[in-house]
Amino acid sequence: MTAIDRMFLWTFFRSYIIVLISLVGLFIVIDLFTHLDAFVNKPGGFVASARHITYYYGNRVPEYFDLFGNFVTLIAGAFTVAWMQRNNELLPLLSAGVPTRRAIRPVFLGAAVTLALGPLNQEFLIPEVADALTSQRDDPDQAKAQSLMGAYDSSGIHFEGLAGFRKDKLVKKMCVTFPEHSRSGMVHLTAQEAVFRPKQGDDPLTGGWLLTDATPDTFTGEIPLNLTVLGTGRFFVKVQDADYDAVCRGGAWYIYAATSDLQTMLVDPEPRRRGKLAVLFHTRVTRPLVGMVMVVFGLAVILGNPNRHVIISSGLCLIVSAATFLFVIACKYLGDQDVLPPPLAAWLPVILFGPPALVAFDAVHT
Numbered sequence: 001m002t003a004i005d006r007m008f009l010w011t012f013f014r015s016y017i018i019v020l021i022s023l024v025g026l027f028i029v030i031d032l033f034t035h036l037d038a039f040v041n042k043p044g045g046f047v048a049s050a051r052h053i054t055y056y057y058g059n060r061v062p063e064y065f066d067l068f069g070n071f072v073t074l075i076a077g078a079f080t081v082a083w084m085q086r087n088n089e090l091l092p093l094l095s096a097g098v099p100t101r102r103a104i105r106p107v108f109l110g111a112a113v114t115l116a117l118g119p120l121n122q123e124f125l126i127p128e129v130a131d132a133l134t135s136q137r138d139d140p141d142q143a144k145a146q147s148l149m150g151a152y153d154s155s156g157i158h159f160e161g162l163a164g165f166r167k168d169k170l171v172k173k174m175c176v177t178f179p180e181h182s183r184s185g186m187v188h189l190t191a192q193e194a195v196f197r198p199k200q201g202d203d204p205l206t207g208g209w210l211l212t213d214a215t216p217d218t219f220t221g222e223i224p225l226n227l228t229v230l231g232t233g234r235f236f237v238k239v240q241d242a243d244y245d246a247v248c249r250g251g252a253w254y255i256y257a258a259t260s261d262l263q264t265m266l267v268d269p270e271p272r273r274r275g276k277l278a279v280l281f282h283t284r285v286t287r288p289l290v291g292m293v294m295v296v297f298g299l300a301v302i303l304g305n306p307n308r309h310v311i312i313s314s315g316l317c318l319i320v321s322a323a324t325f326l327f328v329i330a331c332k333y334l335g336d337q338d339v340l341p342p343p344l345a346a347w348l349p350v351i352l353f354g355p356p357a358l359v360a361f362d363a364v365h366t
Contacts, residue, residue: 004093005106011083012110016076023072024064028057038137052140059132062125069118070291071321076114077107077295078317081302082310090306100303100364107299115291122284123258130256131166131245142166146248153242155226156181159209161194164248169196171247174211176237184224189235190215196244204228208238259284275342279335282346283328289350290328293357294321300360324353 001009032039032053039053081104084090093103126133135142143165150160162173174194178187191211199207205228217233228236254262254277262281266274298317305313328349335345 001106004089004103008080008084008089008104009106009110012076012080012107015079015083016072016110016114019075019079020065020068020072023068024061027064027068028060032057035137055132055140056135056137059129062121062129063133065121066118066126069121070115070287070294071325073111073114073291074294074298074317074321077111077299078302078314080107080110081299082314085302085306085310085313101361104299104303108295111292111295115288115295118291119259119284119288123260126256127258127261133256135166143168145172148248151242151246153239155179155240157226157237157239157242159239159242159247161247164244166244166248169244170194171196171209171244174209176209176211178224178227182224184219184222187224189227189237191235196247198243205230205236208236211235211237254280275338276336278342279332279345282343283332286346286350289354290324293350293353294324296361297321297324297353297357300357300364303364304360306365324349327353 039049039056042048042052044051084104090100090103094100131142136144138144145163145165148161148164148171150158152158156179158177158179160175160177161171164171171194172192174191176189176191176194178184178189180186189211192213194209194211196209197206208226210230212234214233214235219229223229226238228238230236254265257265259281262277262284265277266281298321301317301320302310302313331340331345331348334340335342340348
């Protein structure tokens, strides 16, 4: 790597950091002032409000990075190439016989590095802050009630409830249904309160749900296999994967899961949202490719006509990239609605926009 390559690479990373901080900061400021009432007038005064704001938006930085990552890479590449043209940095290189594609190679190297940060962020950071991302602005302690989606345990037991409280892992009005193939046949239990007790060593009353004030309050026939009777109206249900998070997930809980977890969920016996899970899984695989297609297409538009004004070239670059992004969203929507098969919904943008991007880049004057 030559000195001019290092200069272009540093220019790209500098532009990337500036654009990323600007976009994320602007998004946070707008969202904060739009929902300011949710953060102020809380017990503890200004210090408590500032701590709440810092915690809330600090945990959402990975989500904002996931949202803006590809666009920030594209804008940073466009700014770098536009700066090279504006300051006539390309002209001496072309005069010395250096092809345009070789001159902007550091930009593509920087784009490859920054696009790789997206999957790393999705796999390692977002799952760690998933609980915070599902919390409400005015509920930093996660003590308010949340709606429940219900879930099936791998043993076939179905759990459903009226309201959940994440802080205490408590569910109000929980309904437990044992499947027909269990040794006791189909059994329904309704508990006024259910608390999930995480697994702790060899304690038999952990790793499941403690039901209180349940009806029926006793059993006269055979007791289901995973059920332990503790007293009148008190039961303990052993589960394998239907923990509090599984029962109390929101409608879009899976968008914060790691790709490996999505693959595991696709073979889960619960059929709900399997189509959307498959679309998201394949979209995760193609996302870096879509980002690189946007960068190649955008830079090819800028470099395609060196006589065009740099502002016009940058605008055309953003238009082409926005069209690609909108097409990606449209394909994902069609995949979610079962109009397109999940693999096709994820790969169609690459198939349609990849060849034109390569042709446009190949046509760049060298």
